[in-house]
Amino acid sequence: MDVNVKSMFLTCKAVLPHMERQGKGAIVNIASVSGIRWLGVPYVSYTTSKAAVLGLTQSIALEYARKGIRANCILPGLMNTPMIVKPLAGVYGQGDVDTMIAARSAQCPTGAMGDAWDVAHAALFLASDEARYITGTQLVVDGGLSCKVA
Numbered sequence: 001m002d003v004n005v006k007s008m009f010l011t012c013k014a015v016l017p018h019m020e021r022q023g024k025g026a027i028v029n030i031a032s033v034s035g036i037r038w039l040g041v042p043y044v045s046y047t048t049s050k051a052a053v054l055g056l057t058q059s060i061a062l063e064y065a066r067k068g069i070r071a072n073c074i075l076p077g078l079m080n081t082p083m084i085v086k087p088l089a090g091v092y093g094q095g096d097v098d099t100m101i102a103a104r105s106a107q108c109p110t111g112a113m114g115d116a117w118d119v120a121h122a123a124l125f126l127a128s129d130e131a132r133y134i135t136g137t138q139l140v141v142d143g144g145l146s147c148k149v150a
């Protein structure tokens with residue numbers, strides 16, 4: 001909760017006065033598709049913290065919209081990043097990283113996990129002037145994972 005919610009809350013709290021003074025701003029928070037869908041992994045605290053980020057983002061979006069400040073949230077799905085390699089190898093791959101990557105990729109409708117660039121490109125769009133009329137949204141970046149029933 002400290003990493004996923006408190007840190008984001010404090011960061012938003014710190015930047016909002018500056019954005020108010022300049023009359024504009026764009027906040028892009030990172031949550032997770034697990035904040036809106038069960039992914040089959042019992043991570044209650046993680047899911048709860050990511051759902052809290054969604055509420056935080058939408059509250060900021062509504063409260064600050066008339067002040068020219070937008071707030072949006074990206075919901076990544078299964079991503080192949082260095083952060084998952086060691087911690088999840090034992091969960092998905094019995095300790096083998098390649099087995100873990102293959103198992104997680106097989107869960108994705110695209111047949112492969114996304115990567116950090118997929119999230120970065122979405123964040124760049126939401127922070128840009130091209131997204132000037134987008135606020136309070138949840139942009140899912142998951143290769144179709146959240147469309148699956150099972």
